[in-house]
Amino acid sequence: MNSIIIDGLVFALPLFIMAMGGIFSERSGVTNLALEGLQGFGAFTGAFAAVMIGTVSPDMSPTAIMLLALVFAVVGGVLFSLIHALLCIKLNADMVISGVVINILSMAFTEFLTKLINAGIFNMPSNKFVLTVTDKITVPGISKIPILGAVFTNLYIFEIIIAVIAVVAWFLLYKTKYGMHLRASGDNPHALDAAGINVAKTRLFAVMISGAFSGFAGMCFAYSISSSFSSTIYVGYGYIAIAALIFGNWNILPTFGACLIFGFARSGGYKLVQALEMPSSYQDLVMILPYVLTLVLLIFFSKRNRAPRALGVIYDKGAR
Numbered sequence: 001m002n003s004i005i006i007d008g009l010v011f012a013l014p015l016f017i018m019a020m021g022g023i024f025s026e027r028s029g030v031t032n033l034a035l036e037g038l039q040g041f042g043a044f045t046g047a048f049a050a051v052m053i054g055t056v057s058p059d060m061s062p063t064a065i066m067l068l069a070l071v072f073a074v075v076g077g078v079l080f081s082l083i084h085a086l087l088c089i090k091l092n093a094d095m096v097i098s099g100v101v102i103n104i105l106s107m108a109f110t111e112f113l114t115k116l117i118n119a120g121i122f123n124m125p126s127n128k129f130v131l132t133v134t135d136k137i138t139v140p141g142i143s144k145i146p147i148l149g150a151v152f153t154n155l156y157i158f159e160i161i162i163a164v165i166a167v168v169a170w171f172l173l174y175k176t177k178y179g180m181h182l183r184a185s186g187d188n189p190h191a192l193d194a195a196g197i198n199v200a201k202t203r204l205f206a207v208m209i210s211g212a213f214s215g216f217a218g219m220c221f222a223y224s225i226s227s228s229f230s231s232t233i234y235v236g237y238g239y240i241a242i243a244a245l246i247f248g249n250w251n252i253l254p255t256f257g258a259c260l261i262f263g264f265a266r267s268g269g270y271k272l273v274q275a276l277e278m279p280s281s282y283q284d285l286v287m288i289l290p291y292v293l294t295l296v297l298l299i300f301f302s303k304r305n306r307a308p309r310a311l312g313v314i315y316d317k318g319a320r
Helices: 002-027 035-056 062-090 095-120 148-152 157-175 177-187 189-194 199-226 237-247 252-275 281-286 289-304
Strands: none
Touching (some): 002 035, 002 148, 002 177, 002 237, 035 095, 035 237, 062 095, 062 157, 062 199, 157 177, 157 199, 157 252, 177 189, 177 199, 189 199, 237 252, 237 289, 252 289
């Protein structure tokens, strides 16, 4: 049971912070199917930075390198999200098409750049950046408590950071003026404009937050899944995050619950394969469990959800 909780949280928490980024974007009115592309490019930026830092400063601790990689991943995610913001907010492009194109662009572009950098700088014909294995944290005392203690056992430092960010994000979205403006932008942008608030800037900042959170999540997955970066390890995670926020009705706490369900389904499936001593090929089959669960939850719950009223609607100041 402990291993299911530990492994489930390692998957669920990065998924959650990416879904939170989607909530910020979509509560502002900007449909964001580009989460997968944003996490991929952010992780590429962070992984490249980690490899370069490790090469230049081989004595630096793996934890310090990871923290710097997370910062670069956030920057990369924000910069790539500006493409989506430019297309959707400035050029009034279709938001769904923009998101899909960004996902495709990110996968192809990062694959190309990774191969180019490995061949040109490191003289290795590889499409991966190999990362250092980082230390994990176990909280003394409380980690000994049955079941609950697993939450505080073998923690990556990014899991603690995500918990802090989640609290800050919740406060920002629900308890600040900007959060009120952001939610108004997704429900009634004309009323927000009439109050003297710039709708475009509000949406721009929301999309940038989604880029920052997605890039952070991508770097977390790179460290936790395979201790390496490649453009293929993220396939589908962005869409699971979107499903989680839809299941959570575009609210942070229910979305967290959905991410936990996906995380524990994944880790529980792996544990079941091991317990039944099934062939290793069945572990690949287990990887589809979060996607199957996504379909099931969307079938039963999506009709009850209420998206922001102006979600996906291009804001036209002259239309009333």
